Amino acid sequence: MTTIYILAAIVLIIAILVVIFRLQVLSAVLKGRYEKRVGIGNDINALLFVIVFVVGVGAFWYSYQQASEFFLPAPSSEHGVKTDQLFWVTMAILVAAFLVTNALLYVFPYIYKYKEDRKAYFYPDNHKLEMIWTIIPALVMAGLVVFGYKEWTAITSPAPKGAEVIEIMGKQFAWQVRYPGKDGVLGNYNYRNIDAVNEFGMDMNDSASYDDFIPREMHFPVGKPVLLNIRARDVIHSVFLPHFRVKMDAVPGMPTHFWFVPTKTTSQMREETGNAKFNYELACTEVCGRGHYAMRFVVVVDEPAEYEKWKASQDTFASLNRDYAAEKAPKLVSLLPAKKVEATEVSAPSDSTAVPADTTATK
Amino acid sequence: MSASDIHIQDHHAHSHDHDHEHEHHELPWIRQYIFSEDHKIIAKQYLISGILWAIMGGLFSLIFRIQLGFPNADLSWMKPVLGEWIQNGKLDPEFYLAMVTMHGTIMVFFVLTAGLSGTFSNFLIPLQIGARDMASGFLNMLSFWFFFLSSVVMFTSIFISTGPASGGWVIYPPLSALPQAMSGSGLGMTLWLTSMALFIVSSLLGSLNYITTIINLRTKGMTFDRLPLTIWAFFITAIIGVLSFPVLFSAALLLVFDRSFGTSFFLSEIYIGGEALSNQGGSAILFQHLFWFLGHPEVYIVLLPALGITSEIVATNSRKPIFGYKAMIGSILAIAFLSFIVWAHHMFITGMNPFLGSIFMFLTLIIAVPSAVKAFNYIATLWKGNIIFTPAMLFSIGLVSFFISGGLTGIILGNSAIDIQLHDTYFVVAHFHIVMGSASFFGMLAGVYHWFPKMFGRMMDERLGYIHFWLTFIGVYIVFFPMHYIGIAGFPRRYYSWTGFDAFNTFADLNQLISIAAILVFFAQFIFIFNFFYSIFKGRVSSLNPWRSNTLEWTTPINPGHGNWPGDIPHVYRWPYDYSKKGHNEDFIPQDVPFSQTPHSNFPHEKDSQE
Numbered sequence: 001m002t003t004i005y006i007l008a009a010i011v012l013i014i015a016i017l018v019v020i021f022r023l024q025v026l027s028a029v030l031k032g033r034y035e036k037r038v039g040i041g042n043d044i045n046a047l048l049f050v051i052v053f054v055v056g057v058g059a060f061w062y063s064y065q066q067a068s069e070f071f072l073p074a075p076s077s078e079h080g081v082k083t084d085q086l087f088w089v090t091m092a093i094l095v096a097a098f099l100v101t102n103a104l105l106y107v108f109p110y111i112y113k114y115k116e117d118r119k120a121y122f123y124p125d126n127h128k129l130e131m132i133w134t135i136i137p138a139l140v141m142a143g144l145v146v147f148g149y150k151e152w153t154a155i156t157s158p159a160p161k162g163a164e165v166i167e168i169m170g171k172q173f174a175w176q177v178r179y180p181g182k183d184g185v186l187g188n189y190n191y192r193n194i195d196a197v198n199e200f201g202m203d204m205n206d207s208a209s210y211d212d213f214i215p216r217e218m219h220f221p222v223g224k225p226v227l228l229n230i231r232a233r234d235v236i237h238s239v240f241l242p243h244f245r246v247k248m249d250a251v252p253g254m255p256t257h258f259w260f261v262p263t264k265t266t267s268q269m270r271e272e273t274g275n276a277k278f279n280y281e282l283a284c285t286e287v288c289g290r291g292h293y294a295m296r297f298v299v300v301v302d303e304p305a306e307y308e309k310w311k312a313s314q315d316t317f318a319s320l321n322r323d324y325a326a327e328k329a330p331k332l333v334s335l336l337p338a339k340k341v342e343a344t345e346v347s348a349p350s351d352s353t354a355v356p357a358d359t360t361a362t363k
Numbered sequence: 364m365s366a367s368d369i370h371i372q373d374h375h376a377h378s379h380d381h382d383h384e385h386e387h388h389e390l391p392w393i394r395q396y397i398f399s400e401d402h403k404i405i406a407k408q409y410l411i412s413g414i415l416w417a418i419m420g421g422l423f424s425l426i427f428r429i430q431l432g433f434p435n436a437d438l439s440w441m442k443p444v445l446g447e448w449i450q451n452g453k454l455d456p457e458f459y460l461a462m463v464t465m466h467g468t469i470m471v472f473f474v475l476t477a478g479l480s481g482t483f484s485n486f487l488i489p490l491q492i493g494a495r496d497m498a499s500g501f502l503n504m505l506s507f508w509f510f511f512l513s514s515v516v517m518f519t520s521i522f523i524s525t526g527p528a529s530g531g532w533v534i535y536p537p538l539s540a541l542p543q544a545m546s547g548s549g550l551g552m553t554l555w556l557t558s559m560a561l562f563i564v565s566s567l568l569g570s571l572n573y574i575t576t577i578i579n580l581r582t583k584g585m586t587f588d589r590l591p592l593t594i595w596a597f598f599i600t601a602i603i604g605v606l607s608f609p610v611l612f613s614a615a616l617l618l619v620f621d622r623s624f625g626t627s628f629f630l631s632e633i634y635i636g637g638e639a640l641s642n643q644g645g646s647a648i649l650f651q652h653l654f655w656f657l658g659h660p661e662v663y664i665v666l667l668p669a670l671g672i673t674s675e676i677v678a679t680n681s682r683k684p685i686f687g688y689k690a691m692i693g694s695i696l697a698i699a700f701l702s703f704i705v706w707a708h709h710m711f712i713t714g715m716n717p718f719l720g721s722i723f724m725f726l727t728l729i730i731a732v733p734s735a736v737k738a739f740n741y742i743a744t745l746w747k748g749n750i751i752f753t754p755a756m757l758f759s760i761g762l763v764s765f766f767i768s769g770g771l772t773g774i775i776l777g778n779s780a781i782d783i784q785l786h787d788t789y790f791v792v793a794h795f796h797i798v799m800g801s802a803s804f805f806g807m808l809a810g811v812y813h814w815f816p817k818m819f820g821r822m823m824d825e826r827l828g829y830i831h832f833w834l835t836f837i838g839v840y841i842v843f844f845p846m847h848y849i850g851i852a853g854f855p856r857r858y859y860s861w862t863g864f865d866a867f868n869t870f871a872d873l874n875q876l877i878s879i880a881a882i883l884v885f886f887a888q889f890i891f892i893f894n895f896f897y898s899i900f901k902g903r904v905s906s907l908n909p910w911r912s913n914t915l916e917w918t919t920p921i922n923p924g925h926g927n928w929p930g931d932i933p934h935v936y937r938w939p940y941d942y943s944k945k946g947h948n949e950d951f952i953p954q955d956v957p958f959s960q961t962p963h964s965n966f967p968h969e970k971d972s973q974e
Contacts, residue, residue, distance in 0.1 A: 046750070056840065121683065
């Protein structure tokens, strides 16, 4: 019943609006508005441009003050500081250009609104002027390109020797990470080896696999270069570490890389932000399906000593899945560590958020 | 083709006085209004379809904006329409992605490509160059009906139980290739690809026709340096379309092979749904290269016609020649050329070779230069003008504002080092919605307001146009300006909800504001729709040249019949921008006025060429 009332009300309102519209058209005809070349509307519109510009700039300033409070904290990586700087310098130039051009664009309509007794100025071109406003943007662009190019090549250069290598793999809908263990070498993998136990498709016939471990959160050492080996096993995902200004797609069949130097530990950030619960986060930024928005993974940055301690405390995949490893690679059983605790059947998926993981495929 | 044209001309020469009725008697109703070969009818068909699609595309955006602005709201009230896509009062996350995908697809292809180019290229090319019709009316008709078919297929895909394509309008495989990855990648994706294939056929038929017509059917005296900038824009747009759409076709075709015939063009080393697929050696990045080889020129396919329309409207209503006519043409050509070699700036962080990233950053920032020239030229045209604010003029000024605001942020995104952080965040969404979406949309609206009298012989109501403009203009800025902030804060695109992250847990109120503004802007468009349909039937009857414009379309009768000019096609003696010339008593001199009739305003070099 309410629906009918609402519909009736809408119809009524529309009918009233149409009648008002009709009346104003008729009154305009009677007043002879259509005989004149421009009506009062011309002045109103001209004025509105100025008003909208002034109010708009005010709103810009105010909204920026309000919003900037929630921008990301200062970068926690070395390159991030530089790209942020580049961003804000560019932004400053652009805001200046934005204000100048828009000011002209909104003020000219007011100044040069139609007047019966005036004729516009026939001014088809001016080569000097045109040269100036071709060359100036070109020079500014050239400057920006140079700085951008410098940063970009530095960021994408090969990782320094001795960087901490960490493998990160995206799947629907969670991240998983693998550390190389004591030998510093990640074991080989093949996507055909993937099963419910071996999510990474690790090759158990490769001896380097035996000390690899798969933790539930990602740790970085502060001040040391970290090299992420990035891959995906089903669709494209994208590694996004907003606080570190790091982003790189994870592509099935094409491993990618990103290296950077974390500069602030998690506890340092907790102090700086005044948020005792602060955590670095990893998100997905390439649409990957139903749970795209929920691929959260916690990242912790430690002091180097803590980091080593944390690494040493992790159980290797092989030790947690002795029987599995023994079955896959009977010849390398000798590499398995002595049985200490009862191995868990399956290493649990590491996402803590409420993702409807893997349920979609069969929908 | 030229033979048939001569035939039509002869025919008109003989049947001078009774041609109008004559045509009406000749063709049955269905050939005249449905399967019509008349470019003006086809243009109107494109326009009406474009408007219908725009309403739908806008509506879809409201669905996901409601989700983003009011994440905790109970959406059960949508259940009568959306059915199973609402579960426990919540929008299904896959349906959310489907809406995002459909919104993008519809707006980019069906509204801003077909609705804008289809409408105005068809309508204006013959009228402004002085031709009876398109080079091939039949192919032109086919072009529309392929588009119609494509629309039907896309429309159907919205109603199937597994949902329409949902992997984003860029349909990156493997997500779009594997039905296991999301339900929209099943039948929905098949229909999407079918629809796009038909769309590409339509677009190619249209573009080839536009190019041929402009090259071959210009009236006497209409040299390339006397073409209105609208025609230049349509011409270059059509060339871009012809060169780039086939690449999308090939990408779609290869994707069809991967999906249905077991090939591995884009698929490699995939484990999904509990099994390892046999595909090896394909490259998911290859698809992105192919897609963006169309995708980036597509931005200009959408934008250039809008800029052309704006050039015409700004000059007419400033009562001034467009500033730097040759520079405007030069910048269109430069933009068109560069648009083909910047595509990989969409792919800086895909793992593409970083050296390529450097090259594409360099090329991308070059494109800012011709764009800046265009913006400055518009502003210079306003300077010392005698400006009349028709609704079309307002929308054109709005377009220039968007073109500047959105273009500027492109400089940031084109810089690969900065793009690392901003890629796929709301900063990108803000950027392209302003510079491509809103600007082109404003160009389309400006065009409708400006050429409505020529299309329907009646005027649209000005005041409703003013209200429509100010609500939309301010609304668009309220919707998209704050998205920059959200992007700087790192919020990723295509997220159903951000509350799972500590980093993205802010800005709930800003998102709410955006959603409310989006809803208002959407409903403000009904002012236009009312104005449009009302004025078709009840608007004031237009005069012959209501805007006192110089271009040839205003020399036709108020309701031009088939063949456009009842008598001979007028000859052209001058460029289209002789506004407010010194020494002339009026502030405009149409293109078909010979110099010999305007002795007081001619420059020394301006003489009628000996014929």
